Amino acid sequence: MTSTHYLVLSAALFMIGVFGVVTRRNIVIIFMSIELMLNAVNINLIAFSLQWGNSLGQVFTIFVIAVAAAEAAVGLGIILALYRNKETINIDEMNVMKW
């Protein structure tokens, strides 16, 4: 398989994630779409790591996974705090910081 195949797969998965972020209003599903986009980025990094015979892409994939774990923990904590105060998971109703 050439790296073009992996790049096209990665682009398609990223677009599915973008589609989820812009069409859904459930904030938990928007978070899951962001995880899909991070996975697409990881596929990209590994494809280039394979193409150039360099482990650097794998190292960066591990960093991306660490950042994704941190993002999920903090983001879901924010969702819980918001739900406790506003009783909603609809992003259209989460406008307390909108000026």
Add this chain to the structure above:
Amino acid sequence: MADVITFYTLAALILIFGLLVVTTRNTVHSVLFLVADFLAVAMLYASMNSLFVAAIQVLVYAGGIVVLYLFVVMLVNLKRPPEEVRDPARQTGLGGVLAGVVLAELALIAVANALDPPATDAASSTAGLTEQVGLALYTDYLIPFEVASVLLLVAMVGAIVLARREL
């Protein structure tokens, strides 16, 4: 031939499960499709000879992050799904046009890349081995590695503070 079949099967699984994640109405089903998607991506990593990243994908994503999502879905009750509320100001047509433009751009890049493929290094088979990854991680990238551990500590403290009852 075998790797072609593996790639297309896994690619189809990844894209179908990804679409199901973003289109399913039931949030719990969406999380379960997310697990399947992560496992398919892990299999793709394994087929790309990147066994360490495949193991990390299963442990961290399918094992850790998804459990976190399930707990949050359980804690916020979904009596009134957000998708039932219609927003008249939403510009669906404009969004579709923009998505088409991005798709055309990506297709153009892919076609240009396929017509003029970059040179491939012959020694690519050892790049994904755990030994190589560990060597790079603990020598050249030791400081980013430590910074990542500090980031995880900060995220842990932040999540505990945010999820406390009296915020």
